[in-house]
Amino acid sequence: MKVTLEKIRPDKKEVLRNLYSLYLHDLSAYTDGLQISKDGSFEFDSFSLIWEKEGITPYFIKVDEKLAGFVLILEAPFTKKVDKVINDFFVLNAFRGKGVSKAAVSEIFAHNKGRYYISQLVKNETAVHFWKNIYKQMEIDFVEQPEVQDGEEVVYQTFTVIKMPGIALERERR
Structure with a gap:
């Protein structure tokens, strides 16, 4: 199994829009701040900014060339x-x-060095656990803080990636 990141081109924005609706649907289990729209989808209200503003980079996550998600x-x-x-x-x-x-x-850390910020909704225990496992497995020292963002309780971590942290994760499975 080969996992890769592919920068999303503007001509693939509808694919990303569809994935965002699924993502926001998942997040709606942890917040009252996300509601389904009249057309039956969950919408990211600032979606158009992804291609209009500098400093925003979307990637598809692919597994053996199959679409598996986004970041x-x-x-x-x-x-x-x-x-x-x-x-x-x-x-x-x-x-x-x-x-x-x-x-x-x-893959993200291997190609994007620097100081990071990642936050999770406190109620999304699966995400909080996932990120803490990542830090442990990759031997990343992080600082964690609670915060309220847009009326939601979140926990966020900051840390620095200067080289590929800790153990190399298996990229291919047989």
């Missing part, structure tokens, strides 16, 4: 005290629990 990374001017923010990270259910998420994070 949205923010940089300056959206970041102030850090270099990178993993703003959104989503893997389709069919690929969860198979090492895809860990391999995708490994």
